[in-house]
Amino acid sequence: MAHPLYRGAVIAGVDESDQIGNVPHKTSLQLHAEAAMNALADAGIDKSEVDGIATAGVSTLQIAEYLGIVPRYTDGTSVGGSSFVIHVGHALEAIHDGRASVVLITHGEGHLGGGRRPRGGEDPSNLAAQYEAPFGVLGPPYAYALACMRHMAQYGTTKEQLAQIAVQERQWAAMNPKALMRDPITVEDVLNSRPICYPFNLLDCCLVTDAGGACVVVSPERARDLKKKPVWVLGAGEAHDHAMISQMPDLTRTPAQYSGPAAMGMAGVTHDDIDLCMIYDSFTYTVLVTFESLGFCKPGEGGAFVSNGRLGPGGALPTNTNGGGLSYTHPGMYGMFLIIEAVRQLRGECGARQVPNARIALVNGTGGSLSSTGTLILAAD
Amino acid sequence: MTTPTYTKPIPMITPENERYWQGCKAHELWLRYCNRCQKPYFYPRDVCPLCGGRDVTWRRMSGRGTIHTFAIAQRAPSPAFRDDVPFIIAIVELEEGPRMMTNIVGVAPDPAAVRVGMPVEVVFEDITETIALPKFKPVA
Numbered sequence: 001m002a003h004p005l006y007r008g009a010v011i012a013g014v015d016e017s018d019q020i021g022n023v024p025h026k027t028s029l030q031l032h033a034e035a036a037m038n039a040l041a042d043a044g045i046d047k048s049e050v051d052g053i054a055t056a057g058v059s060t061l062q063i064a065e066y067l068g069i070v071p072r073y074t075d076g077t078s079v080g081g082s083s084f085v086i087h088v089g090h091a092l093e094a095i096h097d098g099r100a101s102v103v104l105i106t107h108g109e110g111h112l113g114g115g116r117r118p119r120g121g122e123d124p125s126n127l128a129a130q131y132e133a134p135f136g137v138l139g140p141p142y143a144y145a146l147a148c149m150r151h152m153a154q155y156g157t158t159k160e161q162l163a164q165i166a167v168q169e170r171q172w173a174a175m176n177p178k179a180l181m182r183d184p185i186t187v188e189d190v191l192n193s194r195p196i197c198y199p200f201n202l203l204d205c206c207l208v209t210d211a212g213g214a215c216v217v218v219s220p221e222r223a224r225d226l227k228k229k230p231v232w233v234l235g236a237g238e239a240h241d242h243a244m245i246s247q248m249p250d251l252t253r254t255p256a257q258y259s260g261p262a263a264m265g266m267a268g269v270t271h272d273d274i275d276l277c278m279i280y281d282s283f284t285y286t287v288l289v290t291f292e293s294l295g296f297c298k299p300g301e302g303g304a305f306v307s308n309g310r311l312g313p314g315g316a317l318p319t320n321t322n323g324g325g326l327s328y329t330h331p332g333m334y335g336m337f338l339i340i341e342a343v344r345q346l347r348g349e350c351g352a353r354q355v356p357n358a359r360i361a362l363v364n365g366t367g368g369s370l371s372s373t374g375t376l377i378l379a380a381d
Numbered sequence: 382m383t384t385p386t387y388t389k390p391i392p393m394i395t396p397e398n399e400r401y402w403q404g405c406k407a408h409e410l411w412l413r414y415c416n417r418c419q420k421p422y423f424y425p426r427d428v429c430p431l432c433g434g435r436d437v438t439w440r441r442m443s444g445r446g447t448i449h450t451f452a453i454a455q456r457a458p459s460p461a462f463r464d465d466v467p468f469i470i471a472i473v474e475l476e477e478g479p480r481m482m483t484n485i486v487g488v489a490p491d492p493a494a495v496r497v498g499m500p501v502e503v504v505f506e507d508i509t510e511t512i513a514l515p516k517f518k519p520v521a
Contacts, residue, residue: 124393131424132482133390134514136470138458145452146472153450153497197470198453198492246472246482247424251450 003235003266008096010223010230011088011378013043014340017108017212020329021180024111024210031108031212032063035336039214044227045102050216052091052100055107056083057333063106073100079240080367081280081333084213085374088339089236089263091217101219108212109331128244128369140282141205143245143369145197148285150251152199155300159199161307162284163190166203166326168312169281173323175313175353180207181327190284204284206325206334213336215343231343232379234269234360237262240372248370252300256293256364259375263362267377271296274377275358276345277317278338280366281324287311290364294375318355321345335365335374346380387508388461394511400439401425405513408505412479414440423479444503446475446517451497453490473501473517487518 015038017023017031026034032055040047052073055063060074073094077083084107091103123129128137137143151157167187173179185203193202223230237259242248264270271294281287288302296317297305311319322328322341329337342361344350363376394402401424404411412421417434421442429437451471457463469485486504488494501517508514 124395127424129390130392130398134392134508135482135484135516136389136454136458136462136465136468137482138390138462141456142452142454142458142470146450146470149452150450150497195455197455198467200452244482246480251472 005092005096007232009092009217009233011215011343012218012226013039013216014343015039015042020211021209026110027112028108028110029066031110032106033066035212035214036104036106039216043216049102050104052094052103054087054105079372081335082365082367082372082374084336085363085365085376086238088217088376089238092233092236095219101222103217106214107336110210132244141197141200144283144285145200146245147251147370148199157303160187161303163187164307165284165287166190169320169324169326171312172321172353173327176323176328179323179328206282206330209329209331211329211331213340215339229347231346234379235263235267235377237375242371245369254289254293254370255373256290259373260294263375263377269377273360274362276355276361277319278342278363279319281320281326286366321353338363338365342378392512398425405505405515410442410444410503410515411439412442414438421477421479423481442475442477446473446501448497448499448501449474449480451495469495484516486516
């Protein structure tokens with residue numbers, strides 16, 4: 001028997017802010033608002049219909065007031081870059097329960113202020129500031145490098161294997177006009193790029209950009225009259241198992257080991273059913289460890305799994321077809337952009353980079369220091 | 382041994398963690414210990430994360446452990462670390478079980494010189510009049 005939430009909601013609209021990449025003259029709120037209005041236009045839904053709202057990084061109070069929305073469902077779940085993926089699962093539940101019929105999920109982060117995480121300081125409740133920052137663990141590259149090194153030591157994973165992820169994503173980015181970095185790169189380019197924190201070089205690390213993104217999740221009833229083809233939510237899962245990287249139970253397994261089976265179980269799909277993957281790629285390692293955690297390959301086999309062109313154009317498992325956080329855009333909390341690309345692929349809107357016959361997509365957002373994950377299974381029909 | 386020019390992040394002493402930092406200042410590693418499940422845990426907090434016990438005390442650790450993982454910071458994490466790079470960040474697993482973030486000192490910041498599983502022992506770096514940071518060096 002199908003899960004009660006199976007096909008309980010539809011993603012009706014998605015879009016970025018008017019500009020992404022280098023947008024130094026706009027605030028985070030402007031980027032939220034642009035993306036929100038663009039996504040509503042993409043859905044063909046008027047703002048007046050929105051009765052649910054979700055965001056992370058800023059309060060839903062601010063977004064709703066800015067846009068003139070009075071929601072009866074609000075979700076401020078803020079667990080890092082995975083938040084927006086998790087919001088979709090929550091919207092699915094709210095819609096199923098009849099608490100909302102049109103949920104607007106927004107994201108926006110710009111350098112002009114607002115929306116960026118503070119870095120430690122004098123807050124005794126910020127435990128990373130107390131127990132990690134004093135040792136120089138200030139920001140994601142240092143935390144993720146520690147996890148990556150453990151995987152390399154435990155399984156013999158190599159920097160060359162990790163580099164192949166960046167190379168394949170750049171091949172996708174070359175076909176995405178919105179991608180910031182589009183020139184082809186080689187494994188050698190990755191290995192020779194500026195050292196950041198061993199084992200990571202610059203091209204192992206995601207971009208830091210300005211960007212906004214939004215999506216509109218609606219009830220199956222409301223989905224009967226949309227501007228574009230509906231994209232169904234077949235399954236959703238979420239989990240987190242630590243905050244600080246030093247307290248991660250197993251540095252080689254992310255909470256995708258829980259959120260993945262939850263989403264795939266709800267959807268009633270297996271790994272072989274997945275036509276494309278959108279996997280949060282804050283770093284090359286994030287992709288590798290996520291594939292293992294989701295069960296696409298066995299623990300320790302991720303290095304071989306991501307090699308041989310499997311993830312790139314023409315590969316057996318097209319992944320991060322927008323170019324990912326490594327080459328397309330990454331504003332800080334990138335999860336929304338996984339959803340946007342998955343929906344565009346399932347609608348067949350991706351032009352040169354379109355995955356032929358893409359029917360089922362897996363989206364996996366990761367937030368914090370490999371701390372939280374949200375997994376979605378989306379389908380074209 | 383205060384260093385007035387110390388500009389890197391400094392932990393904040395609170396009633397909950399004070400004993401831990403007092404231990405460090407005495408160059409001893411004292412962790413929270415749960416009387417219910419009889420295990421030590423890190424970081425210091427009033428509730429045992431392993432069993433939910435609230436009957437918790439303090440216990441001195443041996444200071445010995447192994448490198449669970451490491452990384453070498455090559456780009457400075459903040460301007461305050463500019464003179465330190467490259468330096469070794471590590472998660473050390475104490476022989477009593479808990480893991481904690483630290484730096485590895487007394488060895489070259491070179492992937493060929495450090496290894497996962499390397500035995501280490503605690504040393505303390507006094508950074509203010511009240512705070513000493515627990516760092517680790519390879520066991521001779």
